[in-house]
Amino acid sequence: MKDKIRTLSSAIRVLTTVALWLSATGLVLMTAFIAWQVYGRFVLNDTPTWTETSSVLLMGWFILLGAAVGIREGNHLSFDVLLFVLPDRVKRVFYTVSDIVVIAFALGMVVYGIQLASNAWSTTIPNLGFSGGIVFLALICGGILMVLFSVERILRRMVGLPTARFGEDPVEED
Amino acid sequence: MELFVLFGTFAVLLLIGTPVAFCLGVSSFATIAYLGLPPVVVFQRLNSGISVFALMAIPFFIYAGELMVRGDIARRLVALAGSVVGHLRGGLGQVNIAASVLFGGISGSAAADASAIGGLMIPQMEERGYGKDYAVNITVVSSIIALMLPPSHNLIIYSISAGGKISIADLFTAGILPGLILAMSLMVAAWLVAKKRGYATEPFPGGRAMLALLINATPGLILVAIIFGGVRSGIFTASESSCIAVVYAIGVTIVVYRSLSWSDFVAATMGAVRTASMVLLVIGSAAAFGWLLAYLRVPATLVEMMKGVSENPIIILLLLNVLLLFLGTFMDMSPLIVITTPIFLPVAMAYGVDPVHFGIILILNLGIGLCTPPVGAVLFVGCAVGRIGVGEVFRTIWPFYGAAVATLMLVTYIPALSLWLPALFR
């Protein structure tokens, strides 16, 4: 069992790396777009009209992918005061409840993201020409990753492997 | 009852250690379901909450901060600060505060300040015989300065939360004096504690050495000028200045100092993505939570209640401060700005408080909240960097809390401290 989950973890780690690289590329592109916007307006006196909308779009992508990675790496802020004083057994139960809560919300992101995307599919984003539906794709993809990563956390905890939490050392691969 | 579901679910999830973003999201989800409304609204609000142009300043300033820490700009600023105030009583403690002023002028994140300056200063302070608690106390509380001095992306969040009609440039300028006053009161506190504990001072390095350090730190300082000058002369907007800060930081660290390798660059970008997406997801979920508060008429009800308590603006401001400090000890800054601005700003404005002034009160107040348990991100960062327990820090941090609260009172009751500079620049 433990070995199977280790194998699963290494596959998921690849996914995390991909998501993180995509996310980072999004941030670098955003920087380039806004810099180009300033240059176009101030130097060329011809403001690019696509930069604002596309940067906002990229931002949505990098937030949701980055937030999903944050689930796996334990980057998200939480309130650990009560947990501080509880015995480890109870703590682990609460951690698992939290992971289930995250799964529930992430499933909502997927299901309702699909609904929002299909509603907006026939609209177009001004000055960009893409379908308005793609705005919600990030919500769907981020949700899928969050479900995967949370399930992995629960499985790892079940077999006694470490899972990362905010404020702790990034224990992850064993 | 709906409010009970909203706040009840939120509180329970928070207590069992669910990440704050999901506490906000799931409690909104539960409440919407309880009301029998389509839950899709929660996700629409989440998505709209993170699709705001002005929010872009947050990842950009975080990114710029990461680049400057990894690219050696922060260390040079600390060295400069050391030469200027190191000879005062409390030596390196004073340096820590002055470095926060310099670093705060190029970064808007208290957590970045605490980790950057703390990472550099705490080991040095320990080595020279300062108590670790003293080093961490100063690191933590002085990082609030970064929130007050421009650029401050939290003020941008405030402007957005207030409906996007408050000038970001005015808010930036308004924070300068309160930020400097905070620095001075912390220096006094650092001086008093150092005197009591009998800490040493640093030798004054002399004018020539100071000049060398100044030249060394100049590219870092120029960023302040570029951001301010660029915005004031119409080359870019206040929120675009965050992107320029990134471009400049990349340029300086790669071209001028040659201190940033490819792997440093990747690490800085990944670090920025990690931090920014965590902060922004909270903002998105808070948008769903805030929508429900509006839908359930919480702000209007609260204004009515406040009016029932007192007609006196001084009392109301005191009440707001106490409430914010209380909330700030339990929750993190950006969600609190997003949640409380639509509730408290109308109250404050009803009593004649200028929205720019209120923004400064709010940020300073919530900044103090960042340094107090149970939820104090900056306190955690400081303790983590200094490898010291929260409890130990909490026992001796009080003089610095005192200095911060005294500044808060000055800023609250003397509007001119916030409003005089913006009026001058306008």
Place this chain on the structure above:
Amino acid sequence: AAACETTFRSSDTHPEGYPTVTAVEYMGELLEERSDGRLCIEVFHSAQLGEEKDTIEQTQLGVIDMNRVSLGPFNNIIEETKVFSLPYIFRSTDHMHNVVDGEIGDAILAEFENHGLVGLAYYDGGSRSFYNSQKPITSKDDIEGLKFRVMQSDVFVDMVDALGGNATPMPYGEVYSSIQTGVIDGAENNWPSFESSGHYEVAGYYTLDQHLIVPEVLVMSKAAYDKLSAEDQALVRQAAKDSVPVMREQWEAREAASEEKVRAAGVEIVEDIDKTPFIEAMVPVYEKHVTSEKLKSLVEQIQAVD
């Protein structure tokens, strides 16, 4: 409003006291009175429930019951609404009133029913004109090279480009300081917004070219509407219709008050401008955006109205 059986939640992005907000509040009073206190309206002003794009969706989903919105956000959803957002399509406010109060207006309102909404009434949105900080614009040539902030909309970008300006999309909240510091030279809006945003403090020249006289709409969620009895539906429709004259009256008063304040501040107003070159410059814009036969015929019909 404790006695109300049903309270409709209505959204508005404008602040308390704005003509659209008071008009819907007035409609609520009429409705409460005529239904013997059964039906009420509560207005959530100042975009408390979200920006227009989002609240439209919420109305379609039946999360909120009513919504006062500009037509712009509908251009993507209901093709016919595009005609009202075309530059210089209306010759004057009277022309616009004649169109929306007549058959064309009714036909377009009826289109909303295919999208989960019931169109109740048209409100005034004033006429939008250019203002800037550089010089008085007395002819089309004066626009050459000036940077104007526009809303995120293809038609607006194309309009400013066609006039020779530099169209610069930008969030509304950044416009004031951007004009002040010179990031942009100006923007465009109606009298009340020009005044209440404070933009007149930094943009001293206002040219009344009235490129856009676009009405706004009051819509109801079809889900909420269908729950009502036929009599109550009629009550709602009638109360909405009856709020229109009040709205127009208040709008005029508001416009006049704003104009007076702006003039008193010493803003230079260019009133009698020859619009012909402006309208001629719009030919490629119309070619690009009026593509379907349906839109072409609507444009012709509107032009034929007095």
